[in-house]
Amino acid sequence: MTPRLRLAMLLAALGMAGAAPAGAQVLGGLTYSWANPAGDLSDKFIGNDSWLGVSVEGRRFLNPNVTVGISAGYTAFYESTTEAIYFPGGTVSGEQYRSMNVFPLLVTGHLYSKAGGRIQTYIGLGVGVYYMRQLMDVGSGTVETTNWIMGFAPELGFILNKGSEKEIAIFGKYNYPANAGKYIGGESGSYQYLSVGISLMARR
Amino acid sequence: MRKFLRATGLAMAVGAGLTACYPERASQPNDYASVTTVYDTLFSFGSAVTFYVPDSVVHLGGTDDISHVYDSLIVARTAANMVAAGYTRILDPLLADQADLTLNPAVTVSENYDYTSGDWCDIWGWAYPWICTGWIPDYPGDVVGYTYTTGTIFIHMADLSSGVPPAVSRPPVVWTAGINGAISGSSSSALAQSIADGIDQAFDQSFYIRRVVTP
Numbered sequence: 001m002t003p004r005l006r007l008a009m010l011l012a013a014l015g016m017a018g019a020a021p022a023g024a025q026v027l028g029g030l031t032y033s034w035a036n037p038a039g040d041l042s043d044k045f046i047g048n049d050s051w052l053g054v055s056v057e058g059r060r061f062l063n064p065n066v067t068v069g070i071s072a073g074y075t076a077f078y079e080s081t082t083e084a085i086y087f088p089g090g091t092v093s094g095e096q097y098r099s100m101n102v103f104p105l106l107v108t109g110h111l112y113s114k115a116g117g118r119i120q121t122y123i124g125l126g127v128g129v130y131y132m133r134q135l136m137d138v139g140s141g142t143v144e145t146t147n148w149i150m151g152f153a154p155e156l157g158f159i160l161n162k163g164s165e166k167e168i169a170i171f172g173k174y175n176y177p178a179n180a181g182k183y184i185g186g187e188s189g190s191y192q193y194l195s196v197g198i199s200l201m202a203r204r
Numbered sequence: 205m206r207k208f209l210r211a212t213g214l215a216m217a218v219g220a221g222l223t224a225c226y227p228e229r230a231s232q233p234n235d236y237a238s239v240t241t242v243y244d245t246l247f248s249f250g251s252a253v254t255f256y257v258p259d260s261v262v263h264l265g266g267t268d269d270i271s272h273v274y275d276s277l278i279v280a281r282t283a284a285n286m287v288a289a290g291y292t293r294i295l296d297p298l299l300a301d302q303a304d305l306t307l308n309p310a311v312t313v314s315e316n317y318d319y320t321s322g323d324w325c326d327i328w329g330w331a332y333p334w335i336c337t338g339w340i341p342d343y344p345g346d347v348v349g350y351t352y353t354t355g356t357i358f359i360h361m362a363d364l365s366s367g368v369p370p371a372v373s374r375p376p377v378v379w380t381a382g383i384n385g386a387i388s389g390s391s392s393s394a395l396a397q398s399i400a401d402g403i404d405q406a407f408d409q410s411f412y413i414r415r416v417v418t419p
Binding site for chain 1: 229237238239240241242243244245384385405409410
């Protein structure tokens with residue numbers, strides 16, 4: 001386990017063990033999301049959007065309008081292409097299969113608008129690590145890289161209050177792994193993506 | 205919290221399972237025909253004027269069951285692309301050592317040919333047999349870090365003006381093309397077209413090779 005990952009897990013643990021008042025509510029849920037590649041991900045590797053994104057999230061209320069929590073997810077981008085890929089010192093063209101599997105593990109914080117209405121708006125920010133697994137089949141072989149990258153994810157969402165303990169949230173989140181790592185071709189990059197999803201959440 | 209941890213575990217397990225199947229991935233990776241080119245970023249292609257291509261194609265590894273009928277096409281197409289890029293061809297083998305660049309086409313004849321182990325003697329031994337007698341550097345590891353199937357065409361371009369291994373420690377290869385899947389079972393006309401297209405593509409995607417010719 002790398003120092004960065006250990007730091008992220010420590011931060012996550014601290015986030016969940018925050019000084020919440022006794023009896024504080026917890027919001028947890030499962031999310032499905034669509035994602036659109038951006039930054040170096042779309043410029044250099046995959047242009048296809050992803051319909052394969054899931055995550056699980058837990059938030060603890062510090063007060064009625066503030067939560068801290070953690071989020072763990074998975075998003076897969078993939079495409080078959082004949083588009084040439086350029087890297088320092090070379091080029092590959094022809095038929096290729098490319099994929100990027102992203103596992104974000106983030107400590108999150110959210111601010112909520114005043115409760116009571118049917119729709120509650122919130123903004124959030126996640127900070128943590130992204131495990132990026134990049135793969136390319138070309139010719140008779142496979143080239144693969146893995147990277148742990150620090151990053152952050154600003155978020156905007158709406159919670160539809162159904163008047164019960166179960167809620168639905170719709171959100172947009174921009175995932176911004178830092179410009180770092182060593183991807184196929186030996187270059188660093190910032191493989192970003194915008195995800196839009198729906199969460200089924202339960203409040204306890 | 206316990207439920208959350210259970211959900212987290214479930215989500216991660218689902219994620220791990222999803223990564224294992226890789227949607228739309230070919231069942232056989234060699235379904236992907238491709239052209240890979242790499243070059244020495246420190247070499248100035250504009251400084252070279254002449255080139256030489258031998259009239260034979262080296263067949264690398266294993267039992268040679270690939271016809272030599274396409275050798276002349278491979279040589280001719282390679283030379284034509286070099287001329288189109290602004291270089292002057294030296295045809296006389298006796299003057300080969302005067303060429304600024306030497307190109308050697310080769311074809312793999314064994315399944316899963318490991319290029320990175322290098323075959324200096326096979327590829328260059330025809331012209332420089334003494335290079336097989338001493339220490340020989342590997343090809344650069346980042347050239348093509350995987351294996352090739354039968355029928356892959358390699359074209360190696362070398363600047364031999366500074367000497368050859370073991371006299372020089374740096375491999376003199378300044379450009380390499382790997383045209384995967386170019387020679388595999390199909391009709392002869394389709395094969396010829398596939399070979400020609402693959403060689404053309406190798407030069408097309410290597411724009412840095414083109415000489416700037418002053419009118």
